[in-house]
Amino acid sequence: MNRLPNRRILLIDDTPSIHQDFRKILQLDSRAEAELDAVEATLFGQELKTSAAPFELDSAYRGQEGLAMVCESIASDRPYAMAFVDMRMPLGWDGVETIERLWQEDPRLQIVICTAYSDYSWEEVLDRLDTRDRLLILKKPFDNIEVCQLANALTAKWDMTQQLAVQMSELEEKVQERTVEIKQASEALKVEIVERKQLQSQLVQTEKLASIGQLAAGVAHEINNPLGYVSSNFGTLEGYYAGLLEMLTAYEAVEQTVGTTEVAAKLKRLRERVELDFLKEDIPQLMRESKQGIARVQQIVADLKDFSRVDSSQEWQLANLEQGIDSTLNIVASELKYKAEVVKEYGGIAQIECLPAQLNQVILNLLVNAAQAMGAERGTIRIRTGMLDQRVWIEVADTGQGIAPDILPRIFDPFFTTKPIGQGTGLGLSLSYGIVQKHNGTLRVHSEVGVGSTFRMELPIRQPAPQE
Secondary structure, eight states, X not given: OOOOOOOEEEEXXXXXXXXXXXXXXXXXXXXXXXXXXXXXXXXXXXXXXXXXXXXXXXXXXXXXXXXXXXXXXXXXXXXXXXXXXXXXXXXXXXXXXXXXXXXXXXXXOEEEEEESSOSSOHHHHHHHHTOSTTEEEXXXXXXXXXXXXXXXXXXXXXXXHHHHHHHHHHHHHHHHHHHHHHHHHHHHHHHHHHHHHHHHHHHHHHHHHHHHHHHHHHHHHHHHHHHHHHHHHHHHHHHHHHHHHHHHHHHHHXXXXXXXXXXXXXXXXXXXXXXXXXXXXXXXXHHHHHHHHHHHHXXXXXXXXXXXXXXXXXXXXXXXXXXXXXXXXXXXXXXXXXXXXXXXXXXXXXXXXXXXXXXXHHHHHHHHHHHHTOOSSOEEEXXXXXXXXXXXXXXXXXXXXXXOTTTGGGTTSTTOOOSOTTSOOSOHHHHHHHHHHHTTOEEEEEEETTTEEEEXXXXXXXXXXXXX
């Protein structure tokens, strides 16, 4: 905001005649300047300049009185631009002390010391007041022109100083505003970087699942064909063995009726050489183990099929996941009851659009993993549900051994498992991750070694419309 020039001057001197002289000089200067401007406009045919505002001179006869006037001027927002201060004033403060008090109240005040002689040297005055940029000296008797020049120069200096202070303040405000904008932009950039990293991680996981899914579909197909006829042939082989065993039993029954002792001894030696009794016991056991192995391979192939094409024949429908959790708990009750206490903390969630059987499979995998994570002592598994905006969430938290930080980033990788060979395919969490992703949801884990793990699944209540 533009303000008129500050032409207010305070004179502090104990001599009344000095005050009269200053008024004559400063008032005469204002009139003379106006007359010169008028003459210049007439001679050169120029527009009449706007004359400077006249000086406004106030008088104080003691330092205490001058200080009171300065305080009042500040309170009324009409500060003085400069002050003429007499050095020697017998009544009250001298000039140096008066200036010290004035600057304590108004450090911006420009001051001229008026003196004929002083109790201090100029060096002592400067050392005591410790400033040079707002202090000048005017020797008595003073020259009228010098007084006018000081008044004009110092009031103009005060105005320029104020303008500079305002500009600096505005600049500081702009700098602060810009700093805030930069900080906000920096925070937004950090958030965007984190989001990009998360998206990149999800994209990498999606690409892993897609590529391994294609591989799994091909491997499952290639294995399934020979596995089919191996299983079929093995069933036929079991029938053949049963017939051979029946025939062998019949031969053993008639062995005692063989006519000659020599033939009987030969058959006995043959039976001992081939260890017939041992074979009759071992072959059925080998066949049982082989059947279990074939069943295991068939289960792995089925898992591979599920991984690459998870029940695509199912239809999307509205379902209550809390009911699905209860059903799943009934299925794995025998797996959990000896290892952990199950605590249900349902929040009452809405029905969601989903493939219920697939999500039940996810819950099943998480519960089984939680049970297997328990140590020697019986632990606790907490199942929590809730809603956030247009999404539902389910948490499965255990008090098990936790997952090591170096393993944590890999737990959703296909075929990654920490279980002994033959006890896990490493497809459970990968399959679960793919199912949740298929539902446009997220599956995350937080784990601390020795404390336990928490798996959190978030799913939308309604699935987005499919794009053509």
